[in-house]
Amino acid sequence: MKTSYYLAWLVLGLTFTANAAASAVKTIEYGVNHSQPVEEMRLQQREQLAQSVAASLPSVTRQEMQQQISAKPASKTKVGVPLKISSVTSHSYYHEFRFYDVQTYLLDDFNYDGFYHSFSLNIDADVYGATAGEQIPVYAVIYTSRNGGDWRHLHTTNVFYLQGESAYDSYEVVTSLDTGFPTDYYDVLIDLYEYGYDDVVATISSDNTNSLYALPLQSYDRDNDNYGEDVVVSGGSLAWTPLLSLGLLGWCRRKAN
Template identity: 35%
Template sequence: MLIKNNAAQSVRTSTLKKIMFLMTFSILPLTHVTASELKVEPYSVSQGALKKNITEQQRKIMIGANKLAELPDQLSGKANTHIRGTTLNKTESTAQAKSSITTQKVSNHYDQDFEIYSATSFLQDDYDRDGYYQTFSVTFDADVYSYSENHLAEVYALLYLSKNGGAWQHYFTTDNFLIEGDTDADEYEVISTFMSGYDSDHYDVLIDLYQVGYEGIVASFSADDSNALYALPLESAEYDQAYVEVIEVVEVIEVRQTHGGSLYWLVLILLSSLLVRVKRH
């Protein structure tokens, strides 16, 4: 009897070890996937231009190009994940080194005052209908006030995101563009699509304006200045899968009467025969 009990206990122990072994190897792939997800970099693609030069058709083309882009801005030099206030020498020097888009001499910004007068935002593309968007645009109107007759300035902007009130992270640097006085004809629009690494959350936007050829921020505008840049519900593409509506199809089999009702009477006779057999049993 003792031998039998020992044998049974040995079998149970062996079975338990096998179960634990299988469970361990079943969990490993899940652990690997979770770790991989945690290492996803924040990648985005943006395009910018003067708003007056963007038609609705061109806007759709730009959004489509963003989604098909293979190289995100974080790898092309148009963006990085630096925190605002840290050195952005590479980004700034790239923008400053570009050729001037005007032949008129740009005066020192100490002779001019700059201001971002207003900004707006637009949300687009929420495929899973959860209220969070993977594509959005930011439009801002920068003005320049001069103490001389020169009311033109060549500028560029750095755009930042703050996730749910967190640190400001750089996500795009515009090309150089001209602004003139306080006209709104020089409004600049940046259309962005989140490719990966952005959780479904609320993001604030901040814009820093620079004058080409000079260091230092000349004007800023953020969610503190306008609700249009506050708490934008955004997420990257991996969280915004297309919503597919499943429609249940119920097949109805209908018995139709044929000529003279023969099929109807045939079915009735068969049912009667079955009832008679049941009664006999």
């Protein structure tokens, strides 16, 4: 009988451990070289992702992230990113921002189940009100929403620069989901900030463009033939485990009586 109790608690422990496992992602980012062939760029992306180290991803909502940004100076928000210019001396109300387009590219699906563990975002934003030739420093905060759930922070970019309505200032963010992302459909939202200020100057999401809607994603640890789970969107891969453990505990208690 004790063995049955131990087994039940072990199943519960595994359930909570799995659900509490931290997410981890790999990310690379850079300004797009439009003269470079797309095939060559994608090959370089894969090589850089393979060489990068996965970073732990705390579960932070969009509201919590915005509060964090407001609570500390922007100069500390983006550590180690030198400013080439001093346009932050001007207040952001001189500038008006908008997203021209965001293109999404699904990259790697090792087990060919239609769900990808890596993808890229090509961000093309514009700025109005800047003087001719002025480059305005900005950064983007990227969130994902699993199957219509809360917006969760995925990545905050380095500072990059916008110049008017130029088509040559787009910015690429390539992400590999290593752990913590169940097989499901994910929406994407991007908040744009002018460097030096804590207010969002432009937002784009799955409400505005289909390219950010219902991306079929899963983490790398699930994207292989040996993972041994059925694809269940919205339910999660371990949804059955708590039911099994609770049932086993009930059976043990009934036998004890």
